[in-house]
Every structure is written in C-alpha cells, then in structure tokens.
Amino acid sequence: MSKIQEAFQKGKAFIPFVTCGDPDLETTAKIVRxxxxxxxxxxxxxxxxxxxxxxxxxxxxxxxxALSGGVTTDKIFDFxxxxxxxxxxxxxxxxxxxVIFSYGIEKFAKKCAECGIDxxxxxxxxxxxxxxxxxxxxxxxxxFISLIAPTSENRIATISADANGFLYVVSSLGVTGxxxxxxxxxxxxxxxxxxxxxxxxxxxxxxxxxxxxxxxxQYADGVIVGSAIVKRIGQxxxxxxxxxxxxxxxxxxxxx
Amino acid sequence: MTNQExxxxxxxxxxxxxxxxxxxxxxxxxxxxxxxxxxxxxxLEALFxxxxxRPSRLYYAEKLTKALGGAKIYLKREDLNHTGAHKINxxxxxxxxxxxxxxxxxxxxxxxxxxxxxxxxxxxxxGMECVVFMGEEDTKRQAxxxxxxxLLGSEVIPVTTGTATLKDAVSEAMRExxxxxDDTHYCxxxxxxxxxxxxxxxxxxxxxxxxxxxxxxxxxxxxxxxVMACVGGGSNAIGTFYHFIEDKxxxxxxxxxxxxxxxxxxxxxxxxxxxxxxxxxxxxxxCQDEYGQIAPVYSISAGLDYPGIGPEHAHxxxxxxxxxxxxxxxxAVNAFxxxxxxxxxxxxIESAHAVAHAMKIAPEMDKNQIIVITVSGRGDKDCAAIxxxxxxxxxx
Numbered sequence: 001m002s003k004i005q006e007a008f009q010k011g012k013a014f015i016p017f018v019t020c021g022d023p024d025l026e027t028t029a030k031i032v033r034x035x036x037x038x039x040x041x042x043x044x045x046x047x048x049x050x051x052x053x054x055x056x057x058x059x060x061x062x063x064x065x066a067l068s069g070g071v072t073t074d075k076i077f078d079f080x081x082x083x084x085x086x087x088x089x090x091x092x093x094x095x096x097x098x099v100i101f102s103y104g105i106e107k108f109a110k111k112c113a114e115c116g117i118d119x120x121x122x123x124x125x126x127x128x129x130x131x132x133x134x135x136x137x138x139x140x141x142x143x144f145i146s147l148i149a150p151t152s153e154n155r156i157a158t159i160s161a162d163a164n165g166f167l168y169v170v171s172s173l174g175v176t177g178x179x180x181x182x183x184x185x186x187x188x189x190x191x192x193x194x195x196x197x198x199x200x201x202x203x204x205x206x207x208x209x210x211x212x213x214x215x216x217x218q219y220a221d222g223v224i225v226g227s228a229i230v231k232r233i234g235q236x237x238x239x240x241x242x243x244x245x246x247x248x249x250x251x252x253x254x255x256x
Numbered sequence: 257m258t259n260q261e262x263x264x265x266x267x268x269x270x271x272x273x274x275x276x277x278x279x280x281x282x283x284x285x286x287x288x289x290x291x292x293x294x295x296x297x298x299x300l301e302a303l304f305x306x307x308x309x310r311p312s313r314l315y316y317a318e319k320l321t322k323a324l325g326g327a328k329i330y331l332k333r334e335d336l337n338h339t340g341a342h343k344i345n346x347x348x349x350x351x352x353x354x355x356x357x358x359x360x361x362x363x364x365x366x367x368x369x370x371x372x373x374x375x376x377x378x379x380x381x382x383g384m385e386c387v388v389f390m391g392e393e394d395t396k397r398q399a400x401x402x403x404x405x406x407l408l409g410s411e412v413i414p415v416t417t418g419t420a421t422l423k424d425a426v427s428e429a430m431r432e433x434x435x436x437x438d439d440t441h442y443c444x445x446x447x448x449x450x451x452x453x454x455x456x457x458x459x460x461x462x463x464x465x466x467x468x469x470x471x472x473x474x475x476x477x478x479x480x481x482x483v484m485a486c487v488g489g490g491s492n493a494i495g496t497f498y499h500f501i502e503d504k505x506x507x508x509x510x511x512x513x514x515x516x517x518x519x520x521x522x523x524x525x526x527x528x529x530x531x532x533x534x535x536x537x538x539x540x541x542x543c544q545d546e547y548g549q550i551a552p553v554y555s556i557s558a559g560l561d562y563p564g565i566g567p568e569h570a571h572x573x574x575x576x577x578x579x580x581x582x583x584x585x586x587x588a589v590n591a592f593x594x595x596x597x598x599x600x601x602x603x604x605i606e607s608a609h610a611v612a613h614a615m616k617i618a619p620e621m622d623k624n625q626i627i628v629i630t631v632s633g634r635g636d637k638d639c640a641a642i643x644x645x646x647x648x649x650x651x652x
Contacts, residue, residue, distance in 0.1 A: 101534050125271060
C-alpha cells in the first residue's frame with residue numbers, strides 16, 4: 001500500500017491544494033505546515049504553468065502570481081526537499097504535461113522520488129496518453145493519479161482498472177472553481193468505480209463549504225479543495241497561513 | 257499522411273482533460289462516418305460552390321512576376337472566398353458535421369477574427385448559436401471583425417487572461433467546451449489541438465491543393481516547383497501542401513511570423529525558435545522557456561500570433577518534406593504594400609508573409625519555374641493596423 005493510500009485509512013481524507021510560490025515559496029511553506037497541523041491528510045502542490053487550461057480564474061491568477069514571483073520547477077524541488085525535513089503528510093504534485101515534458105520525464109520523476117513526492121496529477125494527460133508518464137513515475141515510487149469526469153461513462157472501467165494512488169473524481173463539468181451547487185448524482189459515479197477497483201476515490205472541483213464537503217464525503221473516501229484555499233491566499237497574501245489553517249480545520253471537522 | 261491514433265510521427269495525440277475525451281471520441285466517430293457519406297459530401301460541395309464561391313481562382317500574377325524578374329508566380333485566391341479567407345472551408349465542414357451530430361451551438365477561438373467571422377457566418381446560415389472567444393488585444397487590433405461577428409448574430413467574448421491574444425482565446429474556448437459539451441461543438445480554426453481536429457481541419461482545407469493541382473495542370477501542363485503559404489497554426493498551409501506531399505519534386509514552404517526577428521523575444525516563429533512540447537491538446541513544437549512555460553509571442557499579424565504549430569507541420573519539418581522560413585513584420589508589411597501596388601490585390605497581413613518570402617526567392621529562380629502562393633485572406637481588415645505601423649492614424 002502506498003503512502004497515499006495509507007492516508008485514507010484514518011477515515012475520510014481532506015486534500016487541500018496550494019500553488020507553489022503564490023505569492024512566494026516562504027509563504028507556501030508556512031501554508032503547507034499550517035495545513036498539515038490543521039488536519040490535511042494529503043496536500044496537493046501545484047507547479048504553476050503559464051496556460052493552465054483546466055483551471056478557473058482563481059487558480060489561473062495564482063499561477064500568474066507565482067510565475068511573476070520567479071518560481072521555477074527547480075526552486076520547487078529544493079523547496080519540497082526542505083519541507084520534507086518535517087512535513088509528514090503525503091505530497092502530490094499537480095501540474096501540466098509540458099512542465100514535466102520540458103524538464104525531462106525521467107529526470108522529473110527521479111527528482112520527485114529524491115524529494116519525497118508521493119504522487120502526480122496531470123489534468124491534461126488522459127488515459128490514452130498516460131503510458132508516456134505513468135510507467136516512469138510508478139517505477140520511481142510516485143503514484144500517477146488518474147481523473148474520472150462526469151462525462152467518463154463507458155471509460156470508467158478502463159480508467160479504474162489501471163488506477164494508482166487514488167482516483168480523482170471530477171464533481172462537475174467545466175474548470176476548477178467554487179460552485180454553489182454540485183450535481184446530485186455523483187454517488188452513482190463513485191458507486192460505479194467501486195465495481196472496478198478498491199482504490200480510494202476523492203471528489204474535487206467546486207467544493208468550498210463544510211456542508212458541501214460533508215455531503216461529498218458520503219460518496220467518496222476524500223474531498224479535494226483548491227480554489228477556496230487559493231482565494232484566501234489571493235486575499236491575505238503573505239499572511240494567509242492562519243486563515244487557510246482555520247479554513248482547513250473547519251473542512252476537516254465537517255467530514256470527520 | 258501517416259495518422260495512426262492521431263499521431264504524425266511523434267506529434268499530435270490527445271492531451272486534454274478527461275472531461276473532453278468522450279467528446280473528441282464522439283467527434284472522431286461522427287467524422288469517420290460522414291466523411292464517406294455521399295449525402296454529406298454533396299451538401300458540403302454545394303455549400304462550397306454556391307455559398308463560399310469555390311473553386312477559388314488560380315491567378316497568374318504577371319505584373320508581380322515581371323517585377324521580380326524570376327519564377328512565374330501564381331496566386332491561389334482564397335481571399336475571394338465568401339468571408340474573405342480560407343477559414344470558411346473548414347468552418348462549413350465542421351458546422352455541417354456538428355449539425356449532423358445534433359449540436360445546436362458552436363464555439364470558436366479567433367486571432368485576426370477571420371475564423372470567428374467564418375464561424376459566425378456558418379452559424380447564421382445553419383441556424384446555430386455561436387460564441388467566439390477573442391483576445392482582448394486582438395479585439396482592439398481587429399475591431400471591424402468584432403463588429404462583423406456581432407452583426408452576424410454571434411456573441412464575442414474578449415479574453416483578458418495571459419497575453420490576451422490567440423493562445424488565450426484557444427485556452428478559454430477549451431475551458432468553455434469542458435463546461436458545456438452536450439449541445440456544443442468546438443469549431444477549432446486551425447490544424448491543431450487534440451486528435452481528430454488536425455486531421456478534420458486538414459481534410460476540409462485540402463480542397464485548396466486539390467484545386468491548385470487541377471488548375472496548374474490546366475494552365476501549365478505541369479506541377480509547380482514551389483507551393484507556399486503562411487503558417488500560424490497552419491491550416492491554409494496544410495491545405496496548400498496536402499495534395500503535393502507525395503509529389504517530391506514540389507518544394508513546400510511555410511512562412512512563419514518572425515515578428516521583430518527570430519533573434520528577439522518578440523517573435524512567433526515556432527519552428528525556427530521553439531522546441532518540442534505538449535500544449536493545447538497536442539505534442540508539437542512550441543515557443544517556450546527552459547521550464548516549459550509557454551512564451552508570450554508577438555507578430556504584427558494577429559492570425560499568426562500563436563506559440564505553436566500544427567502537429568502535421570511539425571512532422572513534415574522533422575522528415576524534411578517541408579521547409580519553414582521566418583518572415584519579419586517589416587518584410588510582411590513591405591509585401592503587403594508591394595502586392596497591393598503591383599497587382600491591385602490587398603492581401604491579409606498573414607498572407608503577406610508568404611508573399612514576402614516569394615519576393616526573396618522568385619528573383620533567384622529561372623523564368624520557366626513556377627511558384628504558387630496561397631493568398632489566404634484579404635487585407636481590408638489590416639489597413640488601419642498597417643497605416644499605424646507606417647505612422648499614420650486612420651479611423652476605421
């Protein structure tokens with residue numbers, strides 16, 4: 001069992017997302033430590049990309065803030081190595097194919113293993129294209145995490161059968177960002193996934209309130225939240241850590 | 257051309273969110289069905305002829321030929337198509353396909369506005385809803401086209417993210433498609449994006465080279481020595497090349513936008529300055545930094561102002577079948593003015609990039625050699641911008 005899967009053993013998992021270097025890496029370090037303390041079970045670390053096509057305006061803005069602050073893939077690797085001296089929760093990179101491809105897939109995977117990264121999410125690499133990435137990452141002990149969307153339908157069996165780490169279940173159509181309502185039939189999708197794999201499922205996209213987190217946690221093993229956190233970082237900047245911690249605690253409490 | 261599982265050599269593929277996968281699979285199935293459907297092809301052919309004004313003329317540019325003093329130059333007049341550019345070929349094909357698939361709404365990205373206008377036109381004709389995403393910067397450069405799209409009943413959404421140009425319009429259209437798939441077809445405007453778009457768009461644009469071949473054989477009794485076109489994403493260029501790819505004696509030349517020069521950061525010449533990468537659904541060459549961040553490209557031409565190139569072009573370059581040269585803003589503006597004066601034809605500033613390169617190579621060639629340049633669009637839309645480039649402020 002991978003470290004990621006172990007994180008789901010202690011009850012419903014809360015998985016917050018933060019963009020590395022937004023607004024700078026010192027702030028990101030404070031936020032990651034505060035989120036671990038507040039009960040985060042796995043933390044997603046976004047490596048910023050200039051043109052994040054799966055993101056809504058909030059995370060797009062975070063990517064721009066981070067890149068204009070001068071963050072790079074190499075600086076993020078150094079930052080993660082430093083974090084790993086005390087941060088114990090599984091860490092998962094979320095970024096876009098070109099960030100890894102341009103770095104060199106194998107070089108990137110080895111660096112992940114060296115720094116203690118546990119998994120990788122690439123929203124622009126669907127099942128058809130994953131072989132180029134997943135084998136190399138799995139052989140370095142980094143879980144290549146697949147996504148299932150509301151439109152996946154007949155693809156659920158194939159994706160689930162091949163999944164590693166956890167399955168990222170996309171709650172709704174569209175890009176990342178808070179939503180007032182999340183579709184009510186998400187339980188059907190996770191039930192369907194259960195027919196094919198025992199791997200944990202975490203629901204993401206659109207979740208921002210403790211009530212939504214509680215509702216989603218009925219249908220899955222974990223809940224992923226990005227934009228609601230990134231919005232607070234946009235609002236409070238270098239002072240965001242305590243505000244994010246308070247929010248993470250309220251979300252974790254809601255799904256306990 | 258090789259095209260197994262949407263690949264052109266190493267290029268192409270389907271690097272898109274899972275949410276869109278079934279949509280592109282459904283599109284591929286529908287296309288594979290309708291491309292062999294006699295009724296579909298008859299309808300499209302009728303639209304091409306009766307509505308879009310095809311076949312477009314292959315015009316012997318005698319005065320240009322004499323002025324340059326070398327190879328005989330023919331112009332493939334895509335500028336004479338309805339809506340004033342080659343874009344209508346692809347749009348009529350895709351809109352008709354979308355309609356057959358039961359879609360009622362088209363979305364599109366646009367740079368110079370030509371693809372947006374073509375999509376808005378097809379939507380009006382076929383009774384479909386239409387939303388066009390256009391970089392805010394481009395809505396200023398091409399205000400007339402924004403008005404045309406609205407006049408045709410489309411909504412135009414200015415995109416303010418990133419560099420507020422074509423690449424951002426593509427990103428925004430992709431985002432919109434992930435949020436509304438059931439009734440919506442993304443009418444992609446170039447030979448780019450995820451499979452099957454590069455193949456579908458190429459097939460609809462291939463009518464250009466099919467006609468050139470017939471027309472040049474009628475006029476000259478032989479194939480041309482060079483066929484050339486401008487390249488942004490590369491749809492008019494692939495259309496110009498396609499039926500000549502197997503004719504190895506015909507040189508294929510794509511003219512990229514060098515902006516202020518390929519040794520500056522203000523360029524959009526992808527083959528000349530980019531490297532292999534993955535973006536907007538495809539593996540191909542992209543202008544990018546050492547960490548894979550997509551570069552903010554620049555060209556005077558909004559239609560060529562894109563940091564990537566279609567995967568089939570990337571492959572034609574890899575195997576040495578096609579050449580890709582860089583043409584600066586200055587050279588393109590000179591060609592824009594030169595063709596206007598010598599032939600009375602005002603080309604789109606995009607097409608002027610191809611004319612500019614012909615002005616370099618034609619004088620070096622023999623008088624019995626033949627060059628065909630595709631004039632992908634008309635230049636009325638560019639007059640205000642070129643006047644500004646020359647320091648003259650005119651009201652549109």
